[in-house]
Amino acid sequence: MPETCNGIDDDCNGLTDEGLGNTTCGIGACQVTVPFCSSGQVTQCTPGQPVAEICDGQLDDDCDGVVDNGCACVNGTSQSCYTGSRRRTTSGPATWARSSA
Ligand SMILES: [Ca+2]
Numbered sequence: 001m002p003e004t005c006n007g008i009d010d011d012c013n014g015l016t017d018e019g020l021g022n023t024t025c026g027i028g029a030c031q032v033t034v035p036f037c038s039s040g041q042v043t044q045c046t047p048g049q050p051v052a053e054i055c056d057g058q059l060d061d062d063c064d065g066v067v068d069n070g071c072a073c074v075n076g077t078s079q080s081c082y083t084g085s086r087r088r089t090t091s092g093p094a095t096w097a098r099s100s101a
C-alpha cells in the first residue's frame, strides 16, 4: 500500500509516514512550511501574522504579495520609483517603459 498519513508504515519499509513532503502556506513574510504529516495526522498550515510593511528592501512584511509597497524610494533598491503611467513591454526582457499615451 502507498504511504499515507495515518501513523502506520503502509508500504512496510520500516519507516512510518515517510516521504509525504511539506505543506507551504501564506505569502511573503507570512509564508510557513510545515511537514505534511505529523504524528499520523495531516498538519494544519497556519500562515504567519502580517505586520506593517518595513522598508527593508527584502521582505513582504504585510503579506500582500508586494515587497516594500508604500515605501519611499531608496537608492540602491530595485523598487519602481516612476509614479506616472507605465506599461510592460510585450517582447524582450522584462523592462518598464514610459507610456507614450
Ligand atoms: Ca513506510
Ligand SMILES: [Ca+2]
Pocket: 053, 054, 055, 056, 057, 058, 059, 060, 061, 067, 068
Ligand atoms: Ca519589507
Ligand SMILES: [Ca+2]
Pocket: 053, 060, 061, 062, 063, 064, 065, 066, 067, 068, 069
Ligand atoms: Ca507588502
